Amino acid sequence: GAVVSQHPSWVICKSGTSVKIECRSLDFQATTMFWYRQFPKQSLMLMATSNEGSKATYEQGVEKDKFLINHASLTLSTLTVTSAHPEDSSFYICSARGSAEMETQYFGPGTRLLVL
Amino acid sequence: GQNIDQPTEMTATEGAIVQINCTYQTSGFNGLFWYQQHAGEAPTFLSYNVLDGLEEKGRFSSFLSRSKGYSYLLLKELQMKDSASYLCAVFDSNYQLIWGAGTKLIIKP
Numbered sequence: 001g002a003v004v005s006q007h008p009s010w011v012i013c014k015s016g017t018s019v020k021i022e023c024r025s026l027d028f029q030a031t032t033m034f035w036y037r038q039f040p041k042q043s044l045m046l047m048a049t050s051n052e053g054s055k056a057t058y059e060q061g062v063e064k065d066k067f068l069i070n071h072a073s074l075t076l077s078t079l080t081v082t083s084a085h086p087e088d089s090s091f092y093i094c095s096a097r098g099s100a101e102m103e104t105q106y107f108g109p110g111t112r113l114l115v116l
Numbered sequence: 117g118q119n120i121d122q123p124t125e126m127t128a129t130e131g132a133i134v135q136i137n138c139t140y141q142t143s144g145f146n147g148l149f150w151y152q153q154h155a156g157e158a159p160t161f162l163s164y165n166v167l168d169g170l171e172e173k174g175r176f177s178s179f180l181s182r183s184k185g186y187s188y189l190l191l192k193e194l195q196m197k198d199s200a201s202y203l204c205a206v207f208d209s210n211y212q213l214i215w216g217a218g219t220k221l222i223i224k225p
Contacts, residue, residue, distance in 0.1 A: 034213075043217040044159070044203070093158045104149070105213065107158040 002028045004096050006108035013084055014116055021079045021111045023094030030096035033077040034105060035069060038091045050077055084115045118142045120216035122204050127222045128194055136189045136202050136219045144209020150178050150189045151203040153218065159203055162189070191221075199223045 003026040011019050023033055035047045035056075048064075050056035050071035058064045068080040077096075081088055091112055095105040120140045128134040140148070147166035151159035165171055165180035165187060177190040189202055204216040 044215050046213075046215075091156075104161055104164060106161065107151075110158040112156075 002026075002096070002104075002106040004030075004094065004106050004108040006094055006111050008111060009109060010112050010114075012114045012116065015085050016083055019081045019084055019113060021081075021092055021094075021113075023077045023079070023096065023108050025075050025096045025106075028096075028098055029074040030077070031074065031099040032097050033071055034095045034097075035067075035077075035079050036093045036095065038093060038110075040091075044093065047079075081113065084113070086115045089113055089115045118208060118214045120204055120206060120214055122202075122216045122219045124217070125220045125222065127224060128191075130194055130196060130223055130225050132194050133190065133192050134194060134221065136191070136204075136221065138187045138189070138204035138216060140185050140187075140204070140206045140214070140216075142206050142208045142214055145182060146207035146209065146211055148178075148180055148187050148207075149203075149205045149213070150187075151205065152200050153203055154200045162202075194223050196223050196225070 005024045007022045033050050036044045037047050038044050046059050047062045048056045048058045048069050050069050052071050052074050056069035071077040091110050093110040095107045097103040097105045122138045149164050150162040152162050153159040163178040165178050170179045175192045180187045201218040201220050203218045206214045
């Protein structure tokens with residue numbers, strides 16, 4: 001199957017700092033990437049969908065000014081959590097798929113963010 | 117609204133068989149996925165069904181009935197490493213992936 005990487009896998013930061021998470025598709029061109037958040041013992045929550053070269057589409061309730069998403073190339077999308085606070089501590093997971101809408105999403109390994 | 121239901125938790129014995137059910141009500145249907153998620157890790161793809169019937173992949177099989185809005189994941193010859201959450205997800209008419217809350221499967225020796 002397709003491989004998606006995320007970096008970093010763990011982040012611990014102070015409240016008020018910004019954190020950037022990278023998501024890369026290693027062996028295919030990811031036209032669309034998805035960013036999810038998962039709190040302990042809860043289901044995946046889609047935060048936003050990004051298509052290469054265009055602005056991300058955010059889900060209701062997700063602050064676009066707080067969670068900045070850039071999908072500048074067909075293999076890289078970044079999520080920046082600006083001015084992170086303890087309530088932003090979560091497991092952030094990206095997934096990627098090719099150009100066809102019906103294609104399978106492949107997930108990155110996830111990034112654990114802990115804001116102190 | 118769109119809804120996917122699956123049991124919260126199931127327990128089974130090593131070596132046995134377990135069936136995890138998923139029912140869905142979505143605006144349109146373009147296929148159903150099953151993913152496995154081990155604790156602390158991201159989901160990994162298991163199966164995709166878009167036509168009615170049973171798809172078999174080794175120890176894992178997935179079944180779909182579109183008329184009933186129903187799917188199940190069947191795990192045979194259970195191993196301890198199968199302890200994980202199993203997520204059911206459906207593509208709606210816009211190819212948006214609608215996620216179930218997941219079923220935590222506990223395997224006992």
